[in-house]
Amino acid sequence: MFEKIYNISDQGIICDFGNEINKEINAKVIGVFNYINNNSDIKNELGIINCIPSYNKLIVQYDLLLVSSNSIIKYISSIKEDHLTYQNNQKKFELPICYDAEYGLDLASISKRNKISIEEIIHLHHETSFYVYMMGFMPGFPFMGDLTDKLFTSRLKTPRVVVPAKSVAIVEKFCAIYPFDSPGGWNIIGKTPSKLFEKNKKDPFLLYPGAQVKFKSISKTALLDMESEHNE
Amino acid sequence: MSKYYFQVERAGIHTTFQDLGRFNVQHLGICPGGSMDSDLLKISNKLVNNPLQKGVLEFAYQGPRLKLISGNTKIAIAGNVHFTIERQHNSSLIEQCNSYETYNLEEGDTMDILATKKSVYGYLSIEGGFQLKQFYNSVSTLTRSGIGANDGKKIEENLKIFFIKKNDNNNKKTVQWKSDFNDNIIRVLEGPQFHYFSKQSIKEFFLCKYKISNNSDRMGMRLEGHKIENIVSSNIASEGIIKGSIQVTGDGNPIILMADHPTIGGYPKIATVISADFAKVAQLSPGKKITFKKVTLLEAEKYFHKQQKILESLVKQ
Numbered sequence: 346m347f348e349k350i351y352n353i354s355d356q357g358i359i360c361d362f363g364n365e366i367n368k369e370i371n372a373k374v375i376g377v378f379n380y381i382n383n384n385s386d387i388k389n390e391l392g393i394i395n396c397i398p399s400y401n402k403l404i405v406q407y408d409l410l411l412v413s414s415n416s417i418i419k420y421i422s423s424i425k426e427d428h429l430t431y432q433n434n435q436k437k438f439e440l441p442i443c444y445d446a447e448y449g450l451d452l453a454s455i456s457k458r459n460k461i462s463i464e465e466i467i468h469l470h471h472e473t474s475f476y477v478y479m480m481g482f483m484p485g486f487p488f489m490g491d492l493t494d495k496l497f498t499s500r501l502k503t504p505r506v507v508v509p510a511k512s513v514a515i516v517e518k519f520c521a522i523y524p525f526d527s528p529g530g531w532n533i534i535g536k537t538p539s540k541l542f543e544k545n546k547k548d549p550f551l552l553y554p555g556a557q558v559k560f561k562s563i564s565k566t567a568l569l570d571m572e573s574e575h576n577e
Numbered sequence: 578m579s580k581y582y583f584q585v586e587r588a589g590i591h592t593t594f595q596d597l598g599r600f601n602v603q604h605l606g607i608c609p610g611g612s613m614d615s616d617l618l619k620i621s622n623k624l625v626n627n628p629l630q631k632g633v634l635e636f637a638y639q640g641p642r643l644k645l646i647s648g649n650t651k652i653a654i655a656g657n658v659h660f661t662i663e664r665q666h667n668s669s670l671i672e673q674c675n676s677y678e679t680y681n682l683e684e685g686d687t688m689d690i691l692a693t694k695k696s697v698y699g700y701l702s703i704e705g706g707f708q709l710k711q712f713y714n715s716v717s718t719l720t721r722s723g724i725g726a727n728d729g730k731k732i733e734e735n736l737k738i739f740f741i742k743k744n745d746n747n748n749k750k751t752v753q754w755k756s757d758f759n760d761n762i763i764r765v766l767e768g769p770q771f772h773y774f775s776k777q778s779i780k781e782f783f784l785c786k787y788k789i790s791n792n793s794d795r796m797g798m799r800l801e802g803h804k805i806e807n808i809v810s811s812n813i814a815s816e817g818i819i820k821g822s823i824q825v826t827g828d829g830n831p832i833i834l835m836a837d838h839p840t841i842g843g844y845p846k847i848a849t850v851i852s853a854d855f856a857k858v859a860q861l862s863p864g865k866k867i868t869f870k871k872v873t874l875l876e877a878e879k880y881f882h883k884q885q886k887i888l889e890s891l892v893k894q
Contacts, residue, residue: 351769352766352874353766353768353769353819353822353846353849354766354819354820354821354822354849354851354852355766355849355851355852355874355877355878355881356819356852357819359769359816359817364814366814378604394600394601395600395601395603395609395819396601396603396604397603397604397816397817397818397819397840397841398604398817399814399815399816399817399841400814400815400816401814402814402816402817403817404816404817404818404819406600406819409852409878409881409882410885413878414874414878479604479815479841480604480605480606480840481603481604481606481815481817481839481840481841482606482839482840482841483606483721483722484605484606484607484722484724485605485606486606488815542606544712544723544724544729550605553604553605554604
């Protein structure tokens, strides 16, 4: 399952699952991530303090006061594919999205560049079943895939100084949601009223790596209603 | 809520609450953060008999001026720090104070942390600890995400800082500590994309001096010097990042990623600063020049344990 496992620091190793970006490989990354976290006794005993899954790599950070790299590499190497369960990944989320031109700031330019109508962009995005490959960049920010080639886009040449919070945006075969106002270079196609990160809630994160997401189209009126409800 | 507190009369340049960091949530987009110089955090806590990982105030360059409005307590500062105490009962005298030594403060006393000398970060601990709210088991402030103590913000003028009162003796305690910053050699391991860079550039990376730029903070230290030539690709599929990684952006400039680093990143990484040298890097102020030296993993582990042993013997006293 691992192509290589090696140290990237004296307190961290990287498990390399290859260079391809697809759901099958990423499911293994998240499978190993869940396996380590579910076996919390061994995790604590070995001083593992942080696991960071990405498309096709998993970084395991450990406390060098408690353990050395050898024991960590030995443990991770002992994890076999048939040990993994994917049950943690089954939850499906339905997120509302409004594709109104007021929020889908880049719909027109994508339509022009990709020679495809705005209706078709919305249709193709809306019917995609998304999978959260990884999270990062800012708290609660999901990298979801896979979009059809017809919606393939590059990053904006000049990133926006402010992407409005809750913008849904695409780049290459991925879709993301900006939890907060932030600079950003992705192509914005709509807005969701869903909150991806609420620091004062008991469970602050809506999504997690491995989660499945479908979007549900809503009108501007519905979006505004949901937003005002959320703010009450 | 405690009724004992300090009032911030001057916040300082970048004063935040920090502990040893927030782990196990990086996969959700939150980096560990935590103290830039963990040795000093532990020492300052030890001086006032706190658990070593207790939340403290970290300050950079110029620290805060704090007036004790209610209660009395014992404090200690770790770092190469110039600070004074003005006593309520004798306002004409400004007491010049020493780091690595405890001081008792009475109601009305004011502590003024004027500057860190030949370094960047200093730490203020208080006996019993500050009263702080945890987020995922840590109080570390991550200002970029608005997470941690003080609602994720650096401290500001007029803020009331509450503390837990536990001043049960007036004994003075001191430790001898001198951070080992005699040279500017930073030891590193090969990074995960070491071979993305030309042989000539790698050679120069270990030969040339790099200057710490003004554009450096808790997130990263930008370096100026020899540009590093990438012969594979200046972008990789985004992968997790850990502290000490040295990434090279498209323009060929290296950045050492520090405590508040991004959680994932798509730039190749040429090297990683070893744990034993992390505090040393953190304490280098802009303008200083450094050279990198490659070591093996075994050496890195050995240096770390050696350093921790010295620290342990100190905090066991």
